[in-house]
Amino acid sequence: MHKSIFAALAALFLANPAIAAPLCNELGFAGLLAKCNRGEPIEITLGSGKPLGKGAVALQSGGYYEMRITADGSAELAITGEPFFRAIWMNEIVINGIEVRPMAIDSLEFDEAGTATLSFIAIKPGSYEVRIPNTTSDSQKVSISIQ
Template sequence: MHRSIIAVLTALFLTGPAVAAPLCGEFGFSGLLAKCNRGEPIEITLSSGKPLGKGAIALQSGAYYEMHITADGSAELALIGAPFFRAIWMNEIVINGIEVRPMAIDSLEFDEAGTATLSFIAIKPGSYEVKIPDTTSDSQKVQISIE
């Protein structure tokens, strides 16, 4: 019995630290922002009276994504989704070539036509939505799940 306990304790303390599975398959761990850890880009369109996206979006926790939000200038529109924005690690927001590295955001508002690109790592699993504020139509929101 004592030998078993000693063997287990020896195995626990003399072996190296546990190593997570590599993110990038045969190439080994290259970091969360590595090209091999990137999901498909997410397209959101802000246009008066038109749907935001093409249906629900499923993201994988730990994967890197870019969300391209394009406003056509047809109206002054915002996109809100604080619970979603708190469930991700924001790398940067690029607007007109200006890179912003925020701690967190609640919303983005477009007064005229333009594109903002958000790059982020999906972190907290759950179901979220981003939407145009003060709207009730299902076409004015996008369901996003992090798995």
């Protein structure tokens, strides 16, 4: 009985291995955080009446990225995106030179002008969005897909 279950599981995993292809072939000692595995930074701007980003963003599962969120101080604004933040592994959040290494976040709120940089590895494929809470305009969200 145990042999047949083991054989079935082995056949399942060997037939369709789950591999998240990195952005580079030779990761070296740094692994997923290697310089060659870094994608383009994601720029988000929080400003009263201004669009959050410049369009949809496509990420590769296993790739290392930075999201730079800059508030211009024109209003007290937040950005939320719980499903997206649960689909990534958060390395750190840097705010005014202070590094925070959280397990997870739901949102960030800016009371004043400033920048927060989130560094992360994209993990779970799917379609997500980050947005200003309680808004409905398409310009107040950024669509993110992890492939």
